[in-house]
Amino acid sequence: MSEPDPATVWHRFRGELRKAVNESTWHIWLERIGFRELDGTTIVLDAPDDVRGWAQSRFARVLNACAETVVGPGATVRFAAPDEVPAPAVRREPAPRATAPAPALNPRLTFDQFVIGESNRLAHAAALAVAETPGLAYNPLFICGPPGLGKTHLLHSIANYVHEHGGGMTARYTTAETFTDHFVAALQNGDMDAFKAAYRGVDVLLVDDVQFLARRAKTEQEFFHTFNVLHQAGAQLVLTSDRLPRDMDALEDRLRERFEAGLVCDVRPADRATRLTILRKRVAQDDVGEVDPQALELIADRVDANIRALEGALIRVIAFGSLTGRPVTAELAAEVLAGLYPELSKKKAPPTITEIQEGTCEAFGVSMDALLSASRTQPAAFARQVAMYLARELTGATLPTIGRAFGNRNHTTVLHACRRTTERMASDREAYEAVHSLLRSLGGH
Numbered sequence: 001m002s003e004p005d006p007a008t009v010w011h012r013f014r015g016e017l018r019k020a021v022n023e024s025t026w027h028i029w030l031e032r033i034g035f036r037e038l039d040g041t042t043i044v045l046d047a048p049d050d051v052r053g054w055a056q057s058r059f060a061r062v063l064n065a066c067a068e069t070v071v072g073p074g075a076t077v078r079f080a081a082p083d084e085v086p087a088p089a090v091r092r093e094p095a096p097r098a099t100a101p102a103p104a105l106n107p108r109l110t111f112d113q114f115v116i117g118e119s120n121r122l123a124h125a126a127a128l129a130v131a132e133t134p135g136l137a138y139n140p141l142f143i144c145g146p147p148g149l150g151k152t153h154l155l156h157s158i159a160n161y162v163h164e165h166g167g168g169m170t171a172r173y174t175t176a177e178t179f180t181d182h183f184v185a186a187l188q189n190g191d192m193d194a195f196k197a198a199y200r201g202v203d204v205l206l207v208d209d210v211q212f213l214a215r216r217a218k219t220e221q222e223f224f225h226t227f228n229v230l231h232q233a234g235a236q237l238v239l240t241s242d243r244l245p246r247d248m249d250a251l252e253d254r255l256r257e258r259f260e261a262g263l264v265c266d267v268r269p270a271d272r273a274t275r276l277t278i279l280r281k282r283v284a285q286d287d288v289g290e291v292d293p294q295a296l297e298l299i300a301d302r303v304d305a306n307i308r309a310l311e312g313a314l315i316r317v318i319a320f321g322s323l324t325g326r327p328v329t330a331e332l333a334a335e336v337l338a339g340l341y342p343e344l345s346k347k348k349a350p351p352t353i354t355e356i357q358e359g360t361c362e363a364f365g366v367s368m369d370a371l372l373s374a375s376r377t378q379p380a381a382f383a384r385q386v387a388m389y390l391a392r393e394l395t396g397a398t399l400p401t402i403g404r405a406f407g408n409r410n411h412t413t414v415l416h417a418c419r420r421t422t423e424r425m426a427s428d429r430e431a432y433e434a435v436h437s438l439l440r441s442l443g444g445h
């Protein structure tokens, strides 16, 4: 048998390890482990001091099991001693090979794990529909939006769903970059038949970050042919990008037209309620110990850029608590986040309910008296509902407090107002724009 390639061993070992532990353990501890060399059937690893001791005492069994899965029976793992000189010719982080393997599917990225909110409801529904009936619902499905808002999560969810429930259908997940690397390597090695078979023989092709295809004329051309062959054969295509097809300036028109021919939907920044649900879900699933609910509220309030940053903040807060032996409270979270994102500590204080009422009156052209009255005539009635919704989104005040500030109303009235506003925003683009511009002017996202 030929010698296993160290780069491949390391790549697969990391993939196995990631699957074997929960996300927090991975991010806090094991992600920081590096590769040193493959010594026979022993994988030699590097790690910072705090990680080495902890991983050796608590994860030796898991590490060895992953080594056996990848290298074979009897394979083990060893951590290099802190003062052990690295073998001169060995790369610590192996470079990807020219024919990089397909990016691994993360089994944890499923529809069940995806938290639905107003910002991603359509994208989620469309992704689920194509997973259930590939090639029949929307083809292609094009999901776009800024980084870190769940596009990759949805692609993995579709692939995982098809593998599990697709009755033998095949799904291939890749990124535009991997596709490009494969294509270039296949051209160089005269291996185009294998390349074509890999992409054209599937039932579902999922391609992340297609904006990277632009300006690579040959790859774009190859992708165009791949797209056409699959589409004509009734296979499902799902694509993601950080922008709309019409904004992909450097892309050839014919490919842009293909991208626009099915359903194009976007994911937007998550609202506070969605952010909080995501944090609660992670804490419940990852078994990270006691976390004060107020710590989660604080993280949800402060980290609103994207979900990746939100999860990163949670992991750091928990890691800091665990490394210093301190309970994870709102105070600890504030301390960690102030160090992490100094600009956040300078962030404007949230608006008061009165400021929200004043801003809403101005935006809707109604008087404060009308806003606080019981009048059901428009536009006062909708303005009142919007102001209650914004008070709930932006201030963290309880429903009864908000009710009192709006002429002593019951908390169920406030809840109803929040629901009505959300429903109206989902069905009425103008209302959506109005509420969002008000939200921005009041200092929300």
Ligand SMILES: Nc1ncnc2c1ncn2[C@@H]1O[C@H](COP(=O)(O)OP(=O)(O)OP(=O)(O)O)[C@@H](O)[C@H]1O
Residues within 6 Å of the ligand: 109, 113, 114, 115, 116, 120, 146, 147, 148, 149, 150, 151, 152, 153, 154, 242, 278, 307, 308, 311
């Ligand atoms: N609605 C959601 N529910 C649960 N987790 C989410 C949600 N949205 C995003 N995440 C998580 O946030 C992280 C970042 O999401 P993801 O990688 O899918 O973003 P992306 O939009 O593909 O970003 P990029 O464009 O940078 O690739 C992932 O860990 C993902 O699981």
